[in-house]
Structures are given as C-alpha cells and as structure tokens.
Amino acid sequence: MKIDIVGRGNVGMHLLKAFNNAGMQDVNIINPHTLEGLDAHSDLILIAVADSAIESVAGALDAQLSILPSGKLPIIAHTSGATSMNILSVPGTKYGVFYPLQTFSKGVDLNYSEIPIFIEGNDNETSKTLENIAKLISDKVYYANSEQRHGLHLASVLACNFVNHLWSLSEDILNRYNLDFSVMRPLIEETMRKANTHSPSEVQTGPASRLDYNTIESHLAMLQNNPALHNIYSLLSESIINKTKEIKSKHTGLID
C-alpha cells in the first residue's frame, strides 16, 4: 500500500502520522506547488490542501499523472468537508473523499482511532478501497455522500467553531469584571459531560429554558453597550425559548 499526501498543512501531517502509527511506512508528503516525487504507482493520492486550492491542485495532478509511466490508476481523494466529490471528476479515473472529522493542531498528539472518517467514492470499488484504508487508522469509518458531508461540516461549525467563539465572548465578559476564564472550566466540563450522555436538547438549562424573562432582560441590559453581543444573546435566547415550547407542546400532545 503506497499513499501520497499532497499538502504540508496540519491535516496532511496528521494523516501521515496516523498512517505511520498504523504501520504503513510507504506514505509520502508531496509539495502541492511542485508535485515533486509524485508516484503514479501509488494506491491513493490524498489532496490535503485549502478548499480553494483543491481544484487547481487536482488539475495539476491529472496533468502530471498523464505523463508519468503507470500500470494502474491511483485513487485521487480530497480531505475536505465542505467540498463536493465531483470537483475531482475526470472521466476514466477513480476519485473520492477521505474526510477526517477533527480539528488538527501542529504538535498536538491525537488518538487517531477515535477520529471519525467519512469516505465517498465515485464507484463501489473505490468506496470499498477508501473504507479499507480508513479502517487502518480509525475505528469509526462511515460512508457519507457529498450532501451529508456538507451537513456534517455545517453541524461541526455550530458545535465547535461557534462554541469556541461563545467561550471567547464569555472570557471577554469575565475579564471586564476582573474574573479569569478558568473559573468557568468546571461548569463547561460538566455541561459537556451531560451533552455526552444525553441528547443536548434534553439537558438544556439556563434562564431561556425556564422562560425566566426577568433574568434575560437583566442580562440584555448589561449588554446595552455591545449591540453585536446583545443581538447574539437575544437570538439564542429566542431560539432556546422556541425549542423549549416545542418540546413542551409535544409532551402535552402525548398526555392529551
């Protein structure tokens, strides 16, 4: 099994490490600008570059492969959540997606077997090969078509990027009152533990979920000099209130 990883960013370097940890030594990192060392005999060529660069790198790859001597056709797959498989479509080739759902940082070790990998292939054989390769590094391999992967990516923006930003806004508020964000950590950890063992909507707490309009109003008054955060607080509270009422009316419906 030979794999070329085109891209030298966090995703590429972590995938290299994951494959090496799984005992696969014939994995090479390829410079996306020169494609130097690209091997047309590889089983899989992973394009791990910024979303906006995938199409041009794929074009360069196809051009390069067409002039290299080859006995077989490598699968070309990108690693992006937000990019359709069809961006790689070239008639007569094998292509797909190999999307690890994780946030990768330089120098941070991860347990790769826990990281879900979502694969998609342009035909059944390609899907099966990508699945088998993914299973070498992860216990959580799923098939997802491009539409599902877009949903997954959107859901991850809410669950991770937006969540981290709320922590950052929370830190700003604490700093304004001369308090340190570290005081919030036990509460954050318990909130996560609850959401890990339940559906998050079942364990929603706070002023909005108990329809405590007095507290909501007093928080909004504290934010009157920060219109952006005032709006965020209003919208999220409204969303929680609507969901709470929806859940209640469902339960009432059951009892009636």
Add this chain to the structure above:
Amino acid sequence: MKIDIVGRGNVGMHLLKAFNNAGMQDVNIINPHTLEGLDAHSDLILIAVADSAIESVAGALDAQLSILPSGKLPIIAHTSGATSMNILSVPGTKYGVFYPLQTFSKGVDLNYSEIPIFIEGNDNETSKTLENIAKLISDKVYYANSEQRHGLHLASVLACNFVNHLWSLSEDILNRYNLDFSVMRPLIEETMRKANTHSPSEVQTGPASRLDYNTIESHLAMLQNNPALHNIYSLLSESIINKTKEIKSKHTGLID
C-alpha cells in the same frame, strides 16, 4: 457548625451532600413553604430556591427568626448568581451570598472540591465566615461582589447554556442528514481541550476565522428554509470575523 439549607431543589441537595462529604453532619434541609425545623441557633441559613422566590422566602425567614429564641444571629445567604446580595438586607442582620458555579443534576455525583464558590458578605466578618465555610467543601473560593457575580452569571449563560443549545441545533442538522450526534463528540472534546489550555480566542478555527466567505455563503444557503438559524449563523460568523480582524490589526500594530 450548624447549617440550615432552605430549599429542596438540586442546589440544596448537592450542597447538603458536599457538607456531609466534608464531615459536617449538622446540616438540615428545610421546606421553604413551612420553614419547619428552622433553628435560630444555626451558624448559616442558605436560601437555595428559585431566584423569583428568594425575596419572599427571606421575608418569611426573618419573621420566623424574630419569634424564635436565639442567642446569636445566623448569617442568611442565598445561592443565586443572578440576584443581588441587597435583596437580603435587613438592618442589624448578617447576610451574604454563597454561589456555587456549577450546573447541578439530580443523582449525578460531582467532585465538589473543584466547584468554584463565590461569596459576598454584608461586612468583613460575614465575608470571612462565608469564606471559611466555603473552603470546607471547595478548593476554589473567591470573593465576588454582586456586580461581578452578575457578570459571572451572564458569562456562564454564554459558555454553557448557549453552548449546549448550539450542540442541540447541531444535532438537529445531523439528524436531517441521517447522521448521529455521536460522530461530533471527538471533535467537541478536542475543541474543549484546546480552549482549556489556551485563551479560546487564540484557538478559533472555522470558515469565519479564516475569512472563507465562500463556505459561509454555502452554509447560509443550506439554512435558507430556517430563518432563525440562518440569523444565528450570520451573527456569530460576523462576530468571529470582527474579532479575527481586531486580533490581526493588533498584531500588525505591534509589527509596524
């Protein structure tokens, strides 16, 4: 040391357990409606009821204490983040706040020594007594005046209640695409781990933080039939973009 806890909700029951775990056996739960068994010789009476009921319970307490035989004055403190200390103000009495920053669920064991407790007293002696009692159950005891505690409460709504709601919205999206929320957990855990070891604003990732307007637009297009979530996505992305630019301009300022 004798403590009466007025209120039979999650906060009261968890505080009882925390005191008992710390070897304090003379702690009693008092029914807030009857105040039966209230002891004017207690050192501390904790009012652990819904925010909206604190004032009336405090009034009933004062009336009851005035007719009980007593040699000393118990400290009366509430356990609320969103309520000022002065709601308990009665001339000639000792009062304060004993606010544990945690989300308490029935039947869930917690490591009480990790839970930050914020105390406030109407005079130095009361503050000191509350601090000493808090230190019996927690390693993290802080003084916070009512304004700081309001800030803390607002910050905790953002960092926990809103965060949990974003997870719930994320789950809705995943379900729409026939995917299970459990696939998101390793990513959520890693996001939390990063925010635990850095300032959250330093580890912000995602389309908005890399000013990737194409992905933002494609996510917004997926939400066109859900105006509420569309607005939330827009506002939070805008907020991340503004913060990213702010941080960048600060760094540029340093280099110039």
